[in-house]
Each structure stands twice: as C-alpha cells, then as structure tokens.
Amino acid sequence: MDILVTFDENYILPFKTMLKSFVASNSDTKNTFWLIHGGIKEKHLQDLKKFCNSQKTDFKHICISEKYFESAKITKRYPQSMYYRLLAAKILPKSLDRILYIDPDILVINNLKKLWEMEFPEGKVFAAASHAIIGNLTDNINKLRLDTDHSYFNTGVILMDLVKAREIVDMEEIIKNINESSDIELLLPDQDIFNSMYGKYTIEIPDELYNYDVRFYTAYLLNSENKHDLDWVMKNTCILHFCGKKKPWRSRRYSMFSSLYKYFMYK
Amino acid sequence: MDILVTFDENYILPFKTMLKSFVASNSDTKNTFWLIHGGIKEKHLQDLKKFCNSQKTDFKHICISEKYFESAKITKRYPQSMYYRLLAAKILPKSLDRILYIDPDILVINNLKKLWEMEFPEGKVFAAASHAIIGNLTDNINKLRLDTDHSYFNTGVILMDLVKAREIVDMEEIIKNINESSDIELLLPDQDIFNSMYGKYTIEIPDELYNYDVRFYTAYLLNSENKHDLDWVMKNTCILHFCGKKKPWRSRRYSMFSSLYKYFMYK
Numbered sequence: 462m463d464i465l466v467t468f469d470e471n472y473i474l475p476f477k478t479m480l481k482s483f484v485a486s487n488s489d490t491k492n493t494f495w496l497i498h499g500g501i502k503e504k505h506l507q508d509l510k511k512f513c514n515s516q517k518t519d520f521k522h523i524c525i526s527e528k529y530f531e532s533a534k535i536t537k538r539y540p541q542s543m544y545y546r547l548l549a550a551k552i553l554p555k556s557l558d559r560i561l562y563i564d565p566d567i568l569v570i571n572n573l574k575k576l577w578e579m580e581f582p583e584g585k586v587f588a589a590a591s592h593a594i595i596g597n598l599t600d601n602i603n604k605l606r607l608d609t610d611h612s613y614f615n616t617g618v619i620l621m622d623l624v625k626a627r628e629i630v631d632m633e634e635i636i637k638n639i640n641e642s643s644d645i646e647l648l649l650p651d652q653d654i655f656n657s658m659y660g661k662y663t664i665e666i667p668d669e670l671y672n673y674d675v676r677f678y679t680a681y682l683l684n685s686e687n688k689h690d691l692d693w694v695m696k697n698t699c700i701l702h703f704c705g706k707k708k709p710w711r712s713r714r715y716s717m718f719s720s721l722y723k724y725f726m727y728k
Numbered sequence: 729m730d731i732l733v734t735f736d737e738n739y740i741l742p743f744k745t746m747l748k749s750f751v752a753s754n755s756d757t758k759n760t761f762w763l764i765h766g767g768i769k770e771k772h773l774q775d776l777k778k779f780c781n782s783q784k785t786d787f788k789h790i791c792i793s794e795k796y797f798e799s800a801k802i803t804k805r806y807p808q809s810m811y812y813r814l815l816a817a818k819i820l821p822k823s824l825d826r827i828l829y830i831d832p833d834i835l836v837i838n839n840l841k842k843l844w845e846m847e848f849p850e851g852k853v854f855a856a857a858s859h860a861i862i863g864n865l866t867d868n869i870n871k872l873r874l875d876t877d878h879s880y881f882n883t884g885v886i887l888m889d890l891v892k893a894r895e896i897v898d899m900e901e902i903i904k905n906i907n908e909s910s911d912i913e914l915l916l917p918d919q920d921i922f923n924s925m926y927g928k929y930t931i932e933i934p935d936e937l938y939n940y941d942v943r944f945y946t947a948y949l950l951n952s953e954n955k956h957d958l959d960w961v962m963k964n965t966c967i968l969h970f971c972g973k974k975k976p977w978r979s980r981r982y983s984m985f986s987s988l989y990k991y992f993m994y995k
Binding site for chain 1: 959
C-alpha cells in the first residue's frame, strides 16, 4: 500500500505511533509511506527513514515550497502542512495510481487492504467518511454553512484515485481558494476547501470502520442499537481517529482508547 | 525464554490473547510455551501448536494424570489445572533450568528479558509479586490468616529456579496438602498452598512491573505519588494481570485497559 502523510516537525512522535500501529496489522503487504512536507530538517528526515525501515516500511519524502501558502490560514492547531494533502495528485509521482492519506493523530488497528482495493464508482475520485451521524454537531453545521448537498467529509482519511484526481485537481485553483479564504469564516480550513471543491467527487465510506472518532464511543453505540460496542470496534474498525484538541500524546484526560494509544506510543 | 502455562479448555481463548501480546514485545528471543494440562483434547492441542508456531513460538505440552488431584478443592473459578504450576519443577524436563509461569488472564506489554535473567539471592527459589501495597485487602487478610512473616504472593506470575526447586518441591507433600485442604478454609486454594509451603523461598518482585492488578489503577497512582500514571505503566509495566471475577473476554464492564485487551483478543 502507498500511504500519504503530511506533517511538520511537531507531529513526528504521533506519526511514529501511527506507523507502529499500522505495521502491527498490515505487515502482509509491501508498504511505502510518502511524506509531503514544507522543509523538515534533514536530520529528522534521516531519522524518519531509519525508523520506517526498522518497521519494514519504505519511506519517501517530497519537499514543497512553503511559498505557495504564504497567506493561507495557519493556526497552531492547523499548520500549513494540512493543505499539502489537497495537492497530492499533482505532487506525487505518476507511477502511483492510488494513495491513502492518513492523519498522524490516528491508530490503525486492523488490516486496510479492503479499503485499499475498493473500486471507485463512476465520477468518484476520492473516498472519505463523514462524522455527521454520530452527532458531531459541527459537521452538520458545516454542511449547512457550505451549502452542499453531499455529506460533510472528514479529511483525516482519504483514499485517492490519483489517475482521475490528476485530471480534476487544479493546483492554482486550490492555492487561490486557500489564499482567498482569509476573508471567509473557515472553521476547519483545509476540510472546508476539500468539501467545497471536491465533495461532489467523493464517495462516502463508513466512519465506524475507517474514521472512528474516539470521542464518541457512546454515540456510535447508541446509533448502532448497541451493536458497535468495544468488541465490535476492536474486531472491525480499521482506523481510530483521535479528533479534537485533547491529543492522547500530551493529555492526561483518558478515554476508552487511551491505553491502546499509549501502548503503541511506547512500543 | 521458557514460559509455563497450565489451563483447561475453557482458557484457550485468553491464552491465545496472552500469547499474541507476549510475542508483540518479546520477539527478540527464542520462546517456548510449555503447557501442563490434565487431558486437553488432541484437536485442541494440535490447534494450539499450530497457533503458537504461527506466532513464531514453540509449543510443548505435558499431560498429567488428573487422579493426583481427585479430592482437591475445585470450583468453576479455580479449576484443577491451577495446581499444576506447583508441580512444575517435578514435571518439566531436567534440561530446563528456569521457567516463567504466567496465568492466561494476562497481557504482556513490554519485554520480559530483565525478569527472565534476574539472579536469585541465596536461599530463594521463586520470584513473585505481592498485591498488598495497592490496598488489596484480601492479601493482607491472607497474610494474617496463614500466619506468615513474608508477603502474601500472587501466583499469577512466578519465575522459578528449577535447579533449586527440584530439591525443595515435594510432589507428595503438595498433593497431601491439597487433599487435606478440604477441611481448612482456603480463600484462594493454590495461592494459599504456594504461600504456606514456598513463601519463605520466594523473593518479592515489584507488582507494578511484573504483576499489575488492572483493577487498581487509582491505587497504584496514589501509592506512587502520581508517578505511575498511564504513560508510566505503558512504558514500564511488563505484565498486566486481569485479576478478579470480571474477565475482559466476557465482561462488558470496561476498565482503563479494556481496549488494549480487546485489541489483542481480536488481533
């Protein structure tokens, strides 16, 4: 599998945790991690390569100029690197025909081959999950706010058909959108841009399998009529997403999945 | 490392969970699991061997006659197989000079080599942990009840110096003790016998490292002046012991460590 990640130096530790969890359930395929970044120091890149190789995965990195995004919305929580995933189709080598983007605040706890091999229906270029059904109010507000008729997609996990994406992704348009967005109220900057530009090209995949928001265990349970309990999640869910401000690598507010997160963190 | 387990057919599932967790942190050594049992069906033994081999561990089993224990105390919670560990020194082949006994209701989450290689002081034959300090009242009562001057040891994890143990372990005496125990009030049958017969030969090892009782997270935290938080445990603790009646493979009462347990259970 080819996995795309985009982060800055502050996210090296969670990335390593994510990678360790990924490898524990996905060692039956040859895997390459592609990092698109805006200038991570050479010593860190060397360390990342060494780390990935020790985990039996390949590591490639592509540095893109930060100048593109000079005036894009950046906050501590939403660093510049979050925009790089939008440009993946234009930046990654032509030899790749699909890529799975994964946020670094994630644990992969089951095998991803089924997602990796999914077929895209006619007209669809991306696959992503929505968090609307579990009662994430923000997502519903976002859908209204952006005035779209499709789900509001979470961009933490995106499977991309790169062959098709190369046709529709317009680098200049994205950068223009980002740079113009300083005038608009963007709650979740890159996510808003992805949804407004590419939402219509996106097929929805189940969040309880591929983008489980760990803050909402009870909501998932109730929404599934008690089917999606902890046993179900551990057996079926592939991706646990540690959404929100309280990140498990720095917070002491523990949730249902903290012990699992810390296990991989210190592994 | 050589690991001893003793269980009946009801514990095959938790044993497999324990083994998977063991392998995840202990693949740097050649490992053999020794099962002493009282007649597990051949098809299950074949399945266990296949499973162990798939996890890159060796599997050997020794069947001992159940007749020895005909009148020993047996309840649903304390099956006959719990007594087998007491006899390990007499049953295991002479070629082994040490063995680490581990209960099946356990997760191994860090490397055990340091424990495996520990030196026994003069006069000590076993190494085990006590649960007294974390406020496990039963353990303190047991100590008074059995009138011993050493700690009341939990027998869920025991490192045995088999060379020395062969000299002091007396098979007939153990069986006599077990069979006579029907007249005495034994709260925790095999543990009482181990403590009264071999407690004086046992060196205490830290339970927060080698026999962490998962029911008492808060007690461990308070006893350590907030040092032993979840990060510390995941980084340092080698053995999480799911003590008590509520077993994680059948209970829906979740604790701090349930997600980690279920992860290995379905891995």
